[in-house]
Amino acid sequence: MSAEEVRAFAAxxxxxxxxxxxxxxxxxxxxxxLTHEMAILKRWKFGGRSEQLAGxxxxxxxETLDADLAAIEVELxxxxxxxxxxxxxxxxxxxxxxxxxxxxxxRHEPESTTCGCGCAMxxxxxxxxxKLDYTPGMFSVERHIRGKWVCAKCETLIQAPVPAAVIDxxxxxxxxxxxxxVSKYADHAPLYRQEQMLARAGVAIPRSTLGExxxxxxxxxxxxxxxxxxxxxxxxxxxxxxxxxAMLAPGKGKTHKAYIWSYGTTQxxxxxxxxxxxxxxxxxxxxxxxxxxxxxxxxxxxxSGYKALFxxxxxxEAGCMAHARRKFHELWANHKSxxxxxALKLFRALYDVEREAQDHDAEHRVRLRKSKSRLIADTLHxxxxxxxxxxxxxxxxxxxIDYSLKRWAALTRFLTDGAVPIDNNWIENRIRPIALGRSxxxxxxxxxxxxxxxxxxxLIQSARLxxxxxxxxxxNVLERLPTQPNNRIDELLPHRWAPLxxxx
Numbered sequence: 001m002s003a004e005e006v007r008a009f010a011a012x013x014x015x016x017x018x019x020x021x022x023x024x025x026x027x028x029x030x031x032x033x034l035t036h037e038m039a040i041l042k043r044w045k046f047g048g049r050s051e052q053l054a055g056x057x058x059x060x061x062x063e064t065l066d067a068d069l070a071a072i073e074v075e076l077x078x079x080x081x082x083x084x085x086x087x088x089x090x091x092x093x094x095x096x097x098x099x100x101x102x103x104x105x106x107r108h109e110p111e112s113t114t115c116g117c118g119c120a121m122x123x124x125x126x127x128x129x130x131k132l133d134y135t136p137g138m139f140s141v142e143r144h145i146r147g148k149w150v151c152a153k154c155e156t157l158i159q160a161p162v163p164a165a166v167i168d169x170x171x172x173x174x175x176x177x178x179x180x181x182v183s184k185y186a187d188h189a190p191l192y193r194q195e196q197m198l199a200r201a202g203v204a205i206p207r208s209t210l211g212e213x214x215x216x217x218x219x220x221x222x223x224x225x226x227x228x229x230x231x232x233x234x235x236x237x238x239x240x241x242x243x244x245x246a247m248l249a250p251g252k253g254k255t256h257k258a259y260i261w262s263y264g265t266t267q268x269x270x271x272x273x274x275x276x277x278x279x280x281x282x283x284x285x286x287x288x289x290x291x292x293x294x295x296x297x298x299x300x301x302x303x304s305g306y307k308a309l310f311x312x313x314x315x316x317e318a319g320c321m322a323h324a325r326r327k328f329h330e331l332w333a334n335h336k337s338x339x340x341x342x343a344l345k346l347f348r349a350l351y352d353v354e355r356e357a358q359d360h361d362a363e364h365r366v367r368l369r370k371s372k373s374r375l376i377a378d379t380l381h382x383x384x385x386x387x388x389x390x391x392x393x394x395x396x397x398x399x400x401i402d403y404s405l406k407r408w409a410a411l412t413r414f415l416t417d418g419a420v421p422i423d424n425n426w427i428e429n430r431i432r433p434i435a436l437g438r439s440x441x442x443x444x445x446x447x448x449x450x451x452x453x454x455x456x457x458x459l460i461q462s463a464r465l466x467x468x469x470x471x472x473x474x475x476n477v478l479e480r481l482p483t484q485p486n487n488r489i490d491e492l493l494p495h496r497w498a499p500l501x502x503x504x
Contacts, residue, residue, distance in 0.1 A: 066211025362418030
């Protein structure tokens, strides 16, 4: 090796050491952060502060803490390179599953029972592990039987490996985990209610254990949600909206307003996806961070938090015609305003064209809009301009007209782009399940808990958009996820998923 090659080799080693050192420092920093967060959560769980909460509020907060603590354990194990912790390690000895439940045997035997020395091996026993399974309407037990085989000559013992699972050494199958997640995040049934429902079926699983399962599943599903977000940001037209949720401040025993932001593809896009993001506030910085680096047309309402996105021109604003129409509908519904009725007829004409165009491709759609909608929109603009001159400043009519005139360029963006919808109703419908669920789960117990809920709901709602049953989708994903290569995670996204890989 020449002197020059030695120097190059030494330089590469120095670079490698420097990178490893940086990685280790970042990893240790993350470990310290998580350890500190865990200490705070444990103090809230076991300290006097938790006594400031009462009734359902305390129950729901305890569920969130159990899930958060389990999630942090999994993240710490991954950073330290340790095997996944057994989530029930602090629980009492597991009670046997009810004998009354139907049982199904699943046998795991070695591919070959011929020893390396050439002798036939003898079966000398077996290990049996029971897991609780759920299919819609019925609990059952899977008996996983792993035979032990030994070679009499060389005393070699072999056994089929334990099947990979989202929760190692735990009692739940993927089917039961999917049921818990769907019940919590789609049906909005808190874990203490699920505990009661399980008890009625003869299965005693404490809500703390259910919380741990939810926390672990949240961590395991996170890469899939990130892949869904990356795929969605490849599209050129997106929707955005946000809705408030209550978030608990456990040290004070009170709640404050947080937000779930919703981003999604349009009804015209062949890829159907929605991604929710939980944030502690409504500042525009949250939308800017989520859409960082994205270029395209964003369909949204007139909330000021989105305005910073449009300054550099990479993101184009498309307004919501439904919001503009709503101003006039309120005047007509509440006061029977004849003027508002005239405006509503023009809005209705625009939507008539949209109904005609919705089943066509973007090229055909934009032709229809140019030939029919453009004339209607011009007539509406003239009507707005004329009647604004007559309306008294500060009146409801003046405000309704001003809303449309000031946003006219954004409101009519759809006329020149067939991929852009006329309004933001599509994403508003995607956010409605969250609004309906608030009456059941009351609040988000923590920032981490809100983020976990947003992630799981992203998968559930995207599965629904693609015509999948959320339970069947999540069950199959949780079955395949432990062995799915990272470079093929996209196969599990709702718009690409096919149930052919199911093991049931």
